[in-house]
Amino acid sequence: SYKPFFSTLYEFDTLPAVLYFSGTALELLEKHHPECINIIDEMIKRKQVEILGGGYYDPAFPLIPVADKLGQIEMFTTYVRSRFGKRPRGFWSPEQMWDSQMPNIVRSCGLEYSFLNDYSLFSAGVSEDQLYFPYLVEEQGKNITVFPLDSSIMSRGFRQTPNTALRSIKNRAARDKDTVTAVFFDGGTFKKQYTSQITKTKRFWLKDLCGMLSRNRNAIIPVIPSEYLKKNKIVRKVYVSGDYSSSLKNALNDRNGINKLDGRNVSFKQILTKYDEANLLYGKMMYTNVSLQQLKGDKYRKNNAREELWKSQSHFGYWHGGHCGIYSTALREEMYRNLISAEKLSRIKGVFFSSIISTDFDFDGENELLYQSNDMNVYVHTRGATVFELDYIPVLYNYANTVTRKREHYHTALCKSIDSYQKRIFCDHFIPADLVFSQWKHPFSPLKGDMVHSLYSVTDLKREQRQILFEYKTSIFIHNQHFPVTITKKYSFKKNMLQVSYSIKNNSELTMETTFASEINLSLPSFERDSVSITDATKKSAPGIDAISEERSGVKEMVYEDKRHGTIVRISSEQAYTLWHQAQFAQVMNEGKIEDVYQHMCDLLSWKLSIAPEGVWEGMIELSIERA
Template identity: 35%
Template sequence: MKKVKLIFGTNNSQPLGARDDEIEESYQTCYKPFLKTLYNFPEVALTLHFSGVLLQWLEKKHSEFIDVLSEMASRRQVELLGGAFYDPVLALIPRQDRLGQIERMTTFLRKQFGRRPRGAWVTEYVWEPTFASTYSTSGIDYIFLDDHHFTAGGLSGGDMYRPCLTEDQGRILTVFPVCNVLRSGAPRISPDDVIEKLRSAATERGDRVVSLMIEGESLDGRNGHDGCYDQSWLTEILTKIRDNSEWLQPVLPPRYLRSFVPRRRTYFPTTSYAAMQSWAEPYGMNPKSKSSKQCKPVPSGFFRHFLVKYPESNLMYAKMQYTHVLVNQVRGDKYRKLAAREELWRGQCHHAYWHGRPGGIYRNALRKSVYSSLIEAEKVTRERGIFIPSVIAIDFDMDGVQEYLYQGHDMNAYVHSEGGALFELDYLPISWNFLDTMARHPEPYHTEDVGALGYDTYRRSAFIDHFFEKDATIADFDVMKYREAGGFLDTRYTVTDYKRENREVALTASSFVEHDSRRDPVEIAKKYSFKKGGLSVAYTITNRSENALFTVFGSEINLSAVSREVDVLRLYVAKGEAETEIGPTRTSETDVDAVRFLDLNTKTTIALKFSVPAELWSLPVETVYRTSDGLGTEYQSSCLLPRWSLAIEPGASWRATVDVRIERV
């Protein structure tokens, strides 16, 4: 009789930063009913993976689930997979952290369930050839990869139903293929069709194995189907597996490998599943485009391309890499280093670094949680009584040019040479980056209506230098239909004065400003001065032409809260002694002396004070992205844009200062 083996199970993960009620919903609709159903089918072997974030939540909120899981593991019905504890994509994190996170998960599972895992889950199937030695060195014998990898590795036919070997630096690793058709189709594929697919793989020798590893969260009915539990999909398919046991044999991976030793070896290229490659394709954006259809994809994307596609992802990645260096410089205090490393690893959770499935990097709260963990790790590395505030020069974001990082007792502030902008503002008492913003990027699934809302052509940071035409409106700026009259947005500023101990950075840039059908040379000098609880930016704009300069200058400042709801965010403007609330909606005010950004969530206020009264444009920055229920809109930051009308004679200069104060309320 023709037979086939079946490895059946789920991988289950929750992002760092997910709300308790969100995880609780997944528990009640996915994890709990799944395990409850499987408990009544003890003859069906089950292979499961739970991320460390989820395991910690289950241990705290539903210890009874852990107890049942432990019982099923002890009776050899369940095989628990290891992996990197905080669910990072290994391609993004240093090798030392890869090994550490895998060992962290191994230790947790051994202590909790009494057995060391022999297999591991590869996050999002993101693979690079060097991972073979990483897993093997960590004591892992086998992993699972999408069958797309097997095709990319040159395998076909019967080899798509057998594990194979791969190798790196002499280290051997066994790889099981996961059937993509069944994985991505469940539970939309009927149980009868699943059984027929399995039957088609059966052979007289009986050495073939089909791995059906389903994403656990997909079984709750939120992805275009009715859900497997309401429709008894899981019960029906388990019953059919049991009733066809004469030819369909559920098996745990270690037991299969004891009977059938892999003989074929191959090398898998850097890849993931096919959809991931499509999502990672970078786009070259036409600044005047109104629709993502005008964006041409670069073929053959792979996961690291997300760092190119989304500059915000690259900044998180850079922060994580920099924090890794700081953590590994800690000496002589084992417990401080362990505490810092744990926060670093938490900040490596993959969900906030990319976008493909619903949410990802567009989810404000997920990015905030990553930054919070990384800032916490950095704080732990600082030795009390020894740390001295200063400005350091380092190529932080790996673009080949130095950035200037102020690190103080209560604040970090990072200056980029591109545009001379401030791109990170960490308030250390609450471990919060107020410049964790997100620009409006074109996406392939955007409609014409979404494109009409506008796409940003630059990062939403702070002290971005604009020149406007006289008739520019806030409405046109909101949808990026205005015309930039200056050439400073992407100009590299030159550092003219850098005082490490005095905590100052001075920059200059020369470009042009268009007005009256002319392009006149203009120079901007801006000086950042950092102090406890704030900073100041002093502007000097010099007219280098032979003609009088008449233009409008603006310094764009984006500040991010977790929401713009009234119970989270309040905005106020001051005119003289009078302060008025303006709210986070789009508005324009004249003769403004100061702005106050009140974040009720973190109980923090940021006050901006202008030495020269300004016209203020204030507007929310919101992105449209894919969710489980279709397209959704999410607040990312509040854009505060003070504007000044300038009239500068040839060779003359205009000066103004913006003071920033941050404090708890």
């Protein structure tokens, strides 16, 4: 879709424009469509277009450290200058993400101007009749010029006719002779043809608009921002602390309007409060950043690690806008692959040793326990004593890369894919006696995961033995009777394996009969047979397990074969368990259509218990990962 866009723009050689691509997009164009690069190069040489600067890997600027902001912008600037012979002068932030640091960052990189949508300016206090003028924005004594984006025209995009777009632009220009407004169209969604409402014939969208703009120069004067700044002094000034975009507003809203953002700017960082997995990606990115700062000496190794880190900072994986975003398992997989690769490069042989680290990884005020070795990372949260990251480092893959499905603004009340607790590994449950497999599969299951939200106490941390002991005291309600119980949960780490040992003590004076379950959510790349197979290894004659859904009793060992990564994941227990297996899907809006998108595999391992007063039940689960 880019080629006809460039060809049409090239035809109108007196019509100026600015273009923005991420570094990766330009790389792909250069590799697969060098003719497009040649057209852009020619338009730059004849001073028709300017390439805007930005982050090389389309980063979520409000989330990443200052050094990475500067580094990504400089990396892209260097690429543009080496390829086109001219340094960018303007800056584009993906999705108009903005924070108060941006003027200082942008100016420090030698860039002079940027763009903000009109809603952001209005929310910052600019009156409606003053919206469509350039403004100075300043931070720490450094300022840049921002040009207003016309949100109403841009939101309609190629769905409006060229005549409608032209009329809107002329209406803006008619208000004041000094009015300045910027309009961007997404070249990736460019529609070469449209049907004329007058003649009902096929017309060429961009060609018609360019022709109309060329013929209306008495009312509209197209100009490149850098040329405008040479001839005009900017006198208006504004301070903008956050951004305001319809995409961000929709991402933070649910269908009931909770977190409604109408009329105010908000930091993109607020997205971390909605999506737990975005916050974990952010925590991993920040943790890896600290690890790289401690890497000394080998500049080549450090630069490679830094670039892997930057690749993981793409904004697409942190949220759900008009794209699949955080609900894309492939996108999250790629981000974790880059992060694990950067982390692996930071571990120097002879310097790095297996260890258990206690740190506030996700910035929730509680320390998490991180087991790290050359083969595996196992990160355990004190809430629920659950595993929230399980990296098998030889293949750079996180098997805990699951997602908690949230209610989105487009969901109806009957949406069947909403989770009430975080979908992690080793979530503890006491199952109601009347709960059956068909009910559990349904999204409105009475299994609410109360213990997943509860804070377990760390009663013993044996770093040399690589063991962590958790304890949690609660009371469960069975047949109108409260039973106080104490749960101890011990993690033991070995080379390619983690063991979880359970001890459940009945502190009541009555025999307690219940069903205890451990829920294991594993991120397998797909549910398709060519990507994964699931077998019951309890008996050689046992049939395979259906990847979509199955209930099976008497299981002692189940095996996932991850064909895409060439690994085997085993889940075993000495005590036979009842297995409830279900592939998890989310109802996701992607490019305007709601689709059922695969997320991960969910396995519930359960045991029926009868524990005498002051009695104890003990059980153990082993989870191992190895090369196939």
